[in-house]
Amino acid sequence: MARYILNRVLVAILTMFVLATTTFFLLRLVPGDPMAGPKVTPEVKAILRKHYGLDKPLMEQYVVYMGNLLRGDFGWSMAARGNKVNNIIRDAFPASLDLGVRSMIVAIIMGLFFGIVSALHRGKPMDYLTVILVLVGISVPSFVVAGLLQFFFGVYLHILPVARYDNWKSTLMPTFALSLGTMATLARYMRASMLEIVNADYIKTAKAKGLSRLQIVMRHQVRNALFPILTILGPAIAMVLTGSFIIETVFAIPGLGRHYVTAMQNLDYTLVLGLTLFFGFFLIAMNLLVDFAYGLIDPRVRHTRG
Amino acid sequence: MSELPQEMFIPLDRAEKAGLKTETETIAFWSDVWRRFRRNKAGMAGVIIIILFVLLALIGPSLVPYTFNKIDLHSTYIHPGRAHWFGTDLLGRDIWAQLWIGARVSLLIGVVSALSQMVIGTIVGSISGIYGGKVDMIIMRAVDILIAVPFLIWVSLFMLVLKPGIQSIILAFSITEWKGMARLVRGEVLRLKETEYVLASKGMGASTWRLMTKHFFPNLLPVVTVSMTFQVTSAIFGEAFLSYIGLGIQPPLTSWGVLIAAGINEMRYYTYMLFIPAIFISLTMLSLQLIGDSLRDATDPKLRQ
Numbered sequence: 001m002a003r004y005i006l007n008r009v010l011v012a013i014l015t016m017f018v019l020a021t022t023t024f025f026l027l028r029l030v031p032g033d034p035m036a037g038p039k040v041t042p043e044v045k046a047i048l049r050k051h052y053g054l055d056k057p058l059m060e061q062y063v064v065y066m067g068n069l070l071r072g073d074f075g076w077s078m079a080a081r082g083n084k085v086n087n088i089i090r091d092a093f094p095a096s097l098d099l100g101v102r103s104m105i106v107a108i109i110m111g112l113f114f115g116i117v118s119a120l121h122r123g124k125p126m127d128y129l130t131v132i133l134v135l136v137g138i139s140v141p142s143f144v145v146a147g148l149l150q151f152f153f154g155v156y157l158h159i160l161p162v163a164r165y166d167n168w169k170s171t172l173m174p175t176f177a178l179s180l181g182t183m184a185t186l187a188r189y190m191r192a193s194m195l196e197i198v199n200a201d202y203i204k205t206a207k208a209k210g211l212s213r214l215q216i217v218m219r220h221q222v223r224n225a226l227f228p229i230l231t232i233l234g235p236a237i238a239m240v241l242t243g244s245f246i247i248e249t250v251f252a253i254p255g256l257g258r259h260y261v262t263a264m265q266n267l268d269y270t271l272v273l274g275l276t277l278f279f280g281f282f283l284i285a286m287n288l289l290v291d292f293a294y295g296l297i298d299p300r301v302r303h304t305r306g
Numbered sequence: 307m308s309e310l311p312q313e314m315f316i317p318l319d320r321a322e323k324a325g326l327k328t329e330t331e332t333i334a335f336w337s338d339v340w341r342r343f344r345r346n347k348a349g350m351a352g353v354i355i356i357i358l359f360v361l362l363a364l365i366g367p368s369l370v371p372y373t374f375n376k377i378d379l380h381s382t383y384i385h386p387g388r389a390h391w392f393g394t395d396l397l398g399r400d401i402w403a404q405l406w407i408g409a410r411v412s413l414l415i416g417v418v419s420a421l422s423q424m425v426i427g428t429i430v431g432s433i434s435g436i437y438g439g440k441v442d443m444i445i446m447r448a449v450d451i452l453i454a455v456p457f458l459i460w461v462s463l464f465m466l467v468l469k470p471g472i473q474s475i476i477l478a479f480s481i482t483e484w485k486g487m488a489r490l491v492r493g494e495v496l497r498l499k500e501t502e503y504v505l506a507s508k509g510m511g512a513s514t515w516r517l518m519t520k521h522f523f524p525n526l527l528p529v530v531t532v533s534m535t536f537q538v539t540s541a542i543f544g545e546a547f548l549s550y551i552g553l554g555i556q557p558p559l560t561s562w563g564v565l566i567a568a569g570i571n572e573m574r575y576y577t578y579m580l581f582i583p584a585i586f587i588s589l590t591m592l593s594l595q596l597i598g599d600s601l602r603d604a605t606d607p608k609l610r611q
Contacts, residue, residue: 011447011450014447015450015451015454018451019451019454019455023463026463026464026467027463027466027467029467030466030467031467031469135592135595135596136588136592138591138595139539139588139591139592139594139595140584140588140591140592141543141546141547141566141587141588141591143546143547143550143566143567143570144566144584144587144588146570147566147569147570147573147580147584148580148584150570150573151573151577151580155573155574238456239456241456242456242458242459245458245547245551246547246550246551249550249551250570261551264462264466264551264552264553265551265552267466272463272466276455276459276463279455279456279459280454280455280459283454283455283456284454287454
């Protein structure tokens with residue numbers, strides 16, 4: 001187990017390094033000048049370029065950036081002048097985290113619920129209802145869901161605020177819009193996972209022992225069906241994260257996702273770079289955690305890869 | 307073993323060889339898939355909707371007397387009706403015409419990106435699976451790194467570098483999205499390598515090329531086709547996402563993403579501008595999803611009856 005963990009951590013560190021390097025050089029290829037503006041004279045531009053270290057050779061800039069990165073410093077934002085990327089992340093992360101955690105909780109609870117219920121009622125109305133929900137959740141793009149929700153509950157019915165994120169009522173629509181896709185994916189996998197083991201030997205044994213249906217379902221079927229679900233938790237977190245770009249933009253939520261979208265529109269290299277790395281590191285760390293959790297819970301992984 | 311005298315082995319001449327050929331065309335499998343696919347109502351509904359949309363994308367714009375980018379400031383924001391079937395937008399452009407030009411763009415991006423991802427993914431995946439060792443390790447590490455970051459982030463980064471447009475979007479999708487296909491193909495190749503017919507073929511001295519064309523590719527085709535259907539959906543969604551945040555298709559050209567972005571801005575008073583593209587993009591995604599699902603069931607040998 002220790003060697004497995006060490007191996008995974010080393011790969012994660014390598015991945016982060018490659019990600020930082022690729023993104024750094026990729027963003028230097030972006031055409032356009034973040035310093036451009038009608039009031040920016042050549043002298044001012046020269047001062048700005050010096051301030052951001054853009055006058056130094058590319059390799060030197062890279063070494064400086066990577067050095068700062070090791071100390072956890074993402075540098076200065078180019079568009080939001082005088083603002084450090086770290087401060088932007090610090091200010092915007094809580095809102096994104098709040099929305100992300102709420103959405104994950106809703107997606108997991110509802111997704112598992114629908115998956116279990118439809119597997120237990122296979123071929124009955126409840127199953128078809130879930131299948132329809134899953135298909136809608138997967139096929140309707142999140143911005144369409146967000147737009148339609150805004151229209152019905154905000155504009156038409158006037159019962160929920162159209163935008164912002166300051167009280168619990170304003171969290172409802174963004175949370176639902178963000179969780180729908182993930183919920184559908186989880187429901188689909190949970191259903192398949194439940195059906196896969198419905199004829200497993202240990203379920204037959206449990207039946208033969210005369211356990212009640214509830215006991216069989218809860219203690220044997222659901223429990224074992226959950227293992228494969230853990231592996232898609234990583235992609236599910238990534239889905240919620242990228243979904244937040246759209247949802248935060250549509251609902252004007254001051255989170256990281258919206259900053260990311262505006263930074264791309266403003267050609268704010270340092271902010272795009274910083275946020276990409278932040279998202280990348282966050283997801284890599286999350287995937288590691290999921291992997292370890294899987295190793296801890298499933299004895300087969302613990303022993304074979306140890 | 308060495309008791310067999312050389313004279314017992316007589317080389318066959320060409321004509322005799324041809325007569326001994328036992329290979330037959332593998333039509334049986336696909337006609338069986340089609341038979342099973344046809345029985346699935348949802349999948350067939352998906353096919354019909356997609357065919358209809360493709361036809362409308364081809365002829366739709368010419369059914370109305372307006373071009374999609376014709377600005378007419380005397381007829382802005384006309385609600386759907388007889389003059390403009392799906393209404394007009396803030397510049398008086400006909401939405402019906404825009405919708406089907408947008409469908410061309412979105413479907414083209416979806417299909418071409420999925421195809422090129424399939425080609426790249428299959429090539430990289432088979433190299434990885436067939437050669438193994440160091441080559442495999444390097445390729446799989448690259449795949450790990452690509453997977454660590456969601457594809458929308460990669461695609462957005464590439465779109466910042468590339469000039470916005472249809473080709474760039476397709477290029478960005480192709481560079482970043484082959485990883486899933488490569489993993490899938492590698493896994494399949496590793497599995498196929500262990501099968502007895504491949505072993506037999508190898509034993510009879512088949513070259514790697516022959517193994518690939520005769521055994522690997524035909525057997526890969528079902529999984530690859532199914533996965534491609536889903537890639538089309540993800541590319542259409544990706545285009546809409548990029549256009550929505552302003553990195554995708556640029557006006558005056560239009561796409562479903564551009565139309566939805568406009569619709570969300572205008573929904574307060576002109577709801578049809580959101581509803582119309584929303585319904586069409588959702589129906590397309592739904593149909594492709596249904597086709598993919600039922601194709602997966604139809605190609606799954608375990609579900610064969």
